[in-house]
Amino acid sequence: MIVALAGNPNTGKSTIFNALTGMKQHVGNWPGVTVEKKEGEMEINGTRVKVVDLPGTYSLTAYSLEEIITRNFIIEEKPDIIVDIIDASNLERNLYLLTELLELHSKIIVVLNMFDEAQKKYNIDVDLMSKILGLPVVPAVGIRGKGIDELKEKILRGKFNPKKVEYPEDVEKRIEKIEEKIKKLGLEPARWYAIKVIENDVEVVKKIKDKGARDILHLAEHLRHEIEDIYGDDIESVMTSFRYSFAHGLFHEVAEPINVGGVTITDMLDHVITHKIFGIPIFLAIMYLSFQFVFLVAAPFQDAIDLLFNGKDAAGGHIPGLVDLSYNWMLTFMPDWLSSFINHGMLRGLGAVLTFTPVIMLLFLILSFLEDSGYLARVAFLMDSVMKKMGLEGRGIIPLMLGFGCNVPAVMATRTLKDENERKLSIALNPLIPCGARIQVFAFLSSIFFPSNPALVLWSLLILSMVVVFFLGYIYSKTIFRGKSEPFVLELPPYRMPTMKGISIHMWEKSEGFLRKAGTIIVGAAAIIWIFAALPWGVEYGSPDSYIGMFAQWIAPIGTAFGLTPEAIISLIFGFFAKEVVIDVLYVLFGSKDAILASMTWAQAYSFMLFMLFYTPCVATLAAVYNETKSKKFTLFVILEGFFLAALFSFTFYTIFTLLGVGA
Amino acid sequence: MLLSELKPGEYGIVKKIGGSGAIHRRLLSMGLLPGAIVRVVRISPLGDPIEYEIRGFFISLRKQEATNVEVDKIVPLSLVPGNSEVRVIFIDGGVGFVQNMGAMGIAVGKILKVIKPCCPMQVQTDRGIFTVGRGMAYRVFVR
Ligand SMILES: Nc1nc2c(ncn2[C@@H]2O[C@H](COP(=O)(O)OP(=O)(O)O)[C@@H](O)[C@H]2O)c(=O)[nH]1
16 A cells, blocks of 8 residues: 655655654655655554655646656556645645645545644634545644554545535536546546646646647637636636635635734744844854854764774874774785775775764754754745855755865755755855865965965965855856756745754754765775775885876876976875875875975965865765766766866966966 | 835735746745735845745745736735725635624725724724724735
């Protein structure tokens, strides 16, 4: 048996889904798109039931991906029962989706979720509603697990005798005419197809055209014009009005308002949070504190993991970590190269994955909190007019800001954007934001090469990256990532106190996928880097005699055009693994600060930093990019984009400065 | 006038939803339909988008999108000052509420004279002088 959950966004659909399936769930993507698909399983009195969570939608038109996915699933997969999760505190608007569902499916269970909040606004007569609709209606409070048992029981034994959403006589007459013809085509449900073809629904029209039934299209067009003439408005307005008046009528019949007017808590909070003057400073402060919290709390965990794996250089010599210990232990029963490969290659890679874990989990903890509480929608409201210029909605600012911390969770955070094109645009831009690791390297190099004013140098790089991101966003949104420019109609839900359980589940869902899939990619890349750094046999690890070193020598003539020394190139190659490693590599190759200072002119050093600012994202970021887009082409695009910008800026800078003869 | 031209705190009744394709459909499915009441809640600090209340919930629309909605400006009876004459445009409620108001002579199209402003307010209708509470006055829209 298959049960599908449908409903508006923000109605507690995930909460109910989790309550039904517990931890038995699986998160993937709908075929071919980046929209999340959640499936789970439950058992009711020995009957196994598969639960599919459909995307949250306000209606079932053919204009958004989520809505098309939802209705196609219902038509093609024919779930046995649809559970429509309704936010009972916002009954009228939520009932509209029910009117659309009623035309698609006959077995619908209506869940009146958020019944606790609804009771503060009106008295709802649940039995009357059930009688009018001819469907089971279950009041529920998802966060407290109330109503879940009754819902399960109705899934097994509910009685369905659904009421038809009726249109006025002169419309019904016309629907019937088309319906007869649709039946002959064998399309089910015929009435729904008839209504949609009259409404000029692009997908349905296409489907009928593919079946070669042009006569139906002609007839429908004729009838459409008749209806438009009778009611004096366009067909979509007319038909939507009829369905809404069904919802409106039902709402007023079953719900009696208790309290109208008056100031709500949400209204008071919004007075401050979206305040003309304080709104944006408050947003910046919340972001700053959130990041501070994440990186402060994560730091000791990261250090501990790093210590555990890699040990530490102390005054009394090197304290061995897991990698060294395991390496030495394996030496007792396997050859040196194999032990080195397993430990210096793969185990160290695993360590790298694990050091990312605390940041990722904490960031998603905060992000889920901001999202569930309703604050993220306010961010969209506050920042929209800035982000709009670069082709993103207001929430697009969050992944960009996160990027200054770490690009990996930032790329994953693009999931807060609902539009597919905006997500891709946002993912393509994110690696260009210098993460904490890069900033650390810049700070280090600036202090060596520009001791008089390192902050200014660092600042120039940050400003450059922001300018580039902004302009590239502007250009991309007008060219390769030009969306259908989906309208940005955003609901501002009431503020709610998120539950610990809800947040932890969200956090786990988001982190788990990364750790499993991206983890394998990172460990694999670590192993490959090891091979090139340790071969040919017998050379010192990562030295100019290794394959990486040879490659650096070979490419050095090209590097000179950018002011890059062979050592700088080697460090950049290792930087692909993790950007902060660049400093370590330079230290290993040169031995001291003074030697590093002597190896480059300041113009070369700045050019090196420019190159490092943009060239390929680190392997973990690439893994995240791939994990989010599931596209090798897109991942490659992100790499090439980085190299192009890196080459462009460092070449231009270096050429100008050598021509001017300064810093040479 | 256009929805985008209303100022914070003002109300409008939707006359027509223009635009085409996605924006047209999206506005309709959020319940912005001819006859619906919209209130402008606030404008984003940077001037765009704008928050509106409709059917008891809140949405944000970019100005550009709000220009697709044609409205007539209306006022809830509760905000009408004393000593003024107004015409009833819309009564927001179920059949019962509309009937109750009708019994006092408050119905769509009727002229009312506000004697004492909210709240509670006193209005003169063609059936006499009545006292109208805040909860009711909020749901009667006039011009
Ligand atoms: N008061 C109340 N809050 C709820 C209820 N169900 C869910 N929530 C909260 O509503 C918010 C949105 O829930 P979620 O399941 O993420 O909604 P979805 O977007 O529809 O999947 C969360 O903050 C939940 O904690 C309920 O029955 N009553």
